[in-house]
Structures are given as C-alpha cells and as structure tokens.
Amino acid sequence: MFNLKRGASFVATNPLSYVFAVLITFLCMTGVAFVANYTAGLYENFNAIRFDDGDNVVYFSGYYKASEFDETKLKGDYLKLQQYSSIFISDNSVFEYVAYDELLAENVNVRLKKGVWFTKAEKRDGEINAVIAKNDKYSVGDLIIVSKNPSSVLRIRITGVLPENFSYVAFGRFSYPSDLSMLFERYSGDHSESDFFLIGEREAVEENKITSGCLYRFENLSANEMADNTAYLKSFANVASLSEMRDGSRQQIKTSLDAYIPTIVLSSLLCAASLAAISFITIGNNRKNLSVLYFCGARKKDIFAVVLSYLATVFVPSAALFGIINAVVYDKLSDTSLIALPGVFLCVFAGVFLIMTCICVASALYADRNIIKTIKEE
Numbered sequence: 001m002f003n004l005k006r007g008a009s010f011v012a013t014n015p016l017s018y019v020f021a022v023l024i025t026f027l028c029m030t031g032v033a034f035v036a037n038y039t040a041g042l043y044e045n046f047n048a049i050r051f052d053d054g055d056n057v058v059y060f061s062g063y064y065k066a067s068e069f070d071e072t073k074l075k076g077d078y079l080k081l082q083q084y085s086s087i088f089i090s091d092n093s094v095f096e097y098v099a100y101d102e103l104l105a106e107n108v109n110v111r112l113k114k115g116v117w118f119t120k121a122e123k124r125d126g127e128i129n130a131v132i133a134k135n136d137k138y139s140v141g142d143l144i145i146v147s148k149n150p151s152s153v154l155r156i157r158i159t160g161v162l163p164e165n166f167s168y169v170a171f172g173r174f175s176y177p178s179d180l181s182m183l184f185e186r187y188s189g190d191h192s193e194s195d196f197f198l199i200g201e202r203e204a205v206e207e208n209k210i211t212s213g214c215l216y217r218f219e220n221l222s223a224n225e226m227a228d229n230t231a232y233l234k235s236f237a238n239v240a241s242l243s244e245m246r247d248g249s250r251q252q253i254k255t256s257l258d259a260y261i262p263t264i265v266l267s268s269l270l271c272a273a274s275l276a277a278i279s280f281i282t283i284g285n286n287r288k289n290l291s292v293l294y295f296c297g298a299r300k301k302d303i304f305a306v307v308l309s310y311l312a313t314v315f316v317p318s319a320a321l322f323g324i325i326n327a328v329v330y331d332k333l334s335d336t337s338l339i340a341l342p343g344v345f346l347c348v349f350a351g352v353f354l355i356m357t358c359i360c361v362a363s364a365l366y367a368d369r370n371i372i373k374t375i376k377e378e
C-alpha cells in the first residue's frame with residue numbers, strides 16, 4: 001500500500017500528463033476493440049450456414065417475374081429450403097417467430113446463451129421445439145401455449161435461449177453478392193415488446209407467412225446443368241452461390257483489415273509512445289523523491305513497485321472507461337457486425353496491459369539509473 005500511495009502521488013506532480021495518458025490509452029483500446037468486433041462479427045456469421053462451399057447450394061432472393069417462373073425447368077433433383085416469419089397473437093400477447101425447413105434448420109448455426117438448438121433436443125409428442133430470445137419470463141424447459149387460431153393451440157417447448165442481441169438467418173434482404181452477413185437479421189429485444197422464437201416446424205406457419213428468398217440445393221446433375229439452373233434463376237432474381245458469398249465476405253474482411261490496420265498500428269504506437277514519454281517525464285519530475293527512497297534503503301524492487309503503481313493509476317481508469325463503452329455502447333448498436341464479443345474485450349484488455357507492463361519495466365530501469373546519478377550529483 002505504501003508503494004501504491006507513492007506511485008499514485010506522482011499524479012499530483014503533473015495532472016495534465018496523467019489525464020492525457022488515460023485518454024490516449026482509453027481511445028486506443030476502444031479503437032482496436034471497435035475494429036476487432038467488426039471483423040470478428042463477420043467471421044462469426046461466416047460459417048453460420050453449414051453447407052460446404054462445394055455443395056450445389058444457390059441463394060435465390062425472390063421472384064421478380066413470379067408469373068413466368070417455372071420450377072419444373074430446373075434440372076436435376078433439388079430441395080427448396082425456406083425461412084418464414086410471422087406472428088402469433090394469443091391472449092393479448094404477441095409472439096414473433098422465424099420458422100425454418102428442417103433441413104435448413106439442421107444446417108444453421110446460431111449462437112445460444114444457454115440450452116441447445118431446437119433440432120438437437122428430443123421432441124415430445126404434440127410439442128414444437130424452439131429457441132427464444134433472451135427475456136425475463138421464459139427459460140430452457142418452459143412450455144408456452146400459444147393460440148394458433150380459435151380452434152387450435154401450439155405447445156412450444158423452449159430448448160435454448162438466445163443472447164440479448166443476436167443474428168439469425170433471414171432471407172429478407174440480399175444484394176448480389178458482397179457479404180455473407182446480408183443473410184442475417186440483427187435482433188434486439190429492445191425493439192419489440194413481443195417474444196421472439198426460432199422454430200423448425202412448418203405446421204407452425206400461419207397463412208400470413210412471409211418469405212422473400214430461399215436456398216435451392218441441387219443434386220444429381222452435372223456442372224453444365226448446374227450452370228444452366230443458375231442462369232435460369234438469374235433471369236428472375238438475384239442469385240449467388242455460397243462460395244460466391246463467402247468469397248465476398250473474405251474480400252470484405254480483407255478490405256476492412258487493409259483499411260483499419262494502419263490506424264490500429266499507429267494508434268497503438270502513439271499510445272505506447274505517449275505512455276512511455278509521460279512515464280519518463282513523471283519519473284524525471286520525481287527523481288529526487290525516488291532518490292530519497294533509494295538513499296533510505298529502498299531496493300530495486302521497491303523502485304519497480306512505485307513505478308508500477310503509478311502506471312496502474314493510468315491503466316485502471318482507462319480500463320474502466322473501456323469496459324463501460326464495451327458493455328453499454330457496443331451492445332446498443334444495431335449493426336450486425338458490431339456485437340461486443342467477450343473474447344475481443346479480453347484480448348484488447350490483456351494486450352494493452354502487456355504493453356503497459358513493458359513500459360513499466362522500461363520506466364523502472366530508467367528510473368534506477370537516474371536515481372543513482374542523482375545521488376552522486378547531490
């Protein structure tokens with residue numbers, strides 16, 4: 001505690017440099033985390049659809065000329081995988097849902113907060129398995145009874161709980177092809193008072209089902225026949241293969257990194273240089289105080305402890321500000337790619353701590369040499 005107080009007292013000798021050090025460290029941590037969350041968000045969605053790139057899977061965004069489209073002209077065998085969205089209204093309660101075809105549901109990987117994906121849980125007779133958005137009313141194992149219409153009800157068993165903010169596969173938007181995340185819809189529990197399900201039963205879909213896109217999975221056809229199918233589909237709507245979309249995602253990630261890495265490197269160097277300079281200036285201003293400690297019997301490890309305690313007073317408030325921004329601001333952003341990921345927070349936190357520890361050691365070594373010099377001069 002004595003060394004902590006000694007180190008913290010250095011702030012009084014130059015409060016402006018201390019404030020500057022805190023701000024530089026905080027801004028550097030926030031900037032690095034922002035870019036890391038953006039990139040990690042793209043990678044997180046990257047493999048959310050588990051079909052291999054080599055599979056003959058084509059994303060079809062919707063019919064531009066529905067009256068002229070004829071699926072019988074498609075060659076080979078195919079499965080049409082769809083996602084529907086709609087609502088249930090029951091006893092003045094509103095339940096939004098997205099329903100997947102079973103095969104599509106088995107090939108979708110959505111991050112859960114707890115529990116298991118509905119296709120992996122045992123199904124009970126008369127019940128529909130579902131995962132539900134994070135809420136204050138329901139959890140894993142709960143049974144929700146929802147009126148489908150005046151003559152029937154749905155018994156929905158909760159097998160898993162989604163995070164407060166998450167992305168799910170939604171075929172409502174598509175632009176030929178740029179980024180795989182265009183297949184994902186960001187859901188935040190704050191935007192609606194209704195409960196939100198992801199389910200895998202067609203029987204749950206009501207008459208007012210909504211879908212504007214689908215996946216075609218072709219089998220038993222040649223490369224030329226696959227090319228003919230793609231050309232035919234392109235005459236009606238936007239079309240892209242999973243490999244094209246993943247290539248687009250890879251390119252966007254690379255573009256993002258190319259754009260941001262120089263800024264990250266420069267800001268990190270600026271942070272390190274600023275902290276080093278401020279530390280050296282602070283040590284210089286307190287050289288006589290340290291020399292008194294040294295003269296009174298303080299050992300090298302004591303000098304190290306004093307310098308470390310000073311830099312701890314820089315890191316702690318910087319980390320606190322960074323934690324507040326990471327926890328409060330990032331999770332409120334509506335963009336899919338800016339979900340605050342715990343791994344990013346920990347990596348940035350540990351990285352900056354390591355940099356500052358190195359600066360501490362360098363500052364202490366510098367202080368040790370100059371204290372001896374000061375004693376000789378005095």
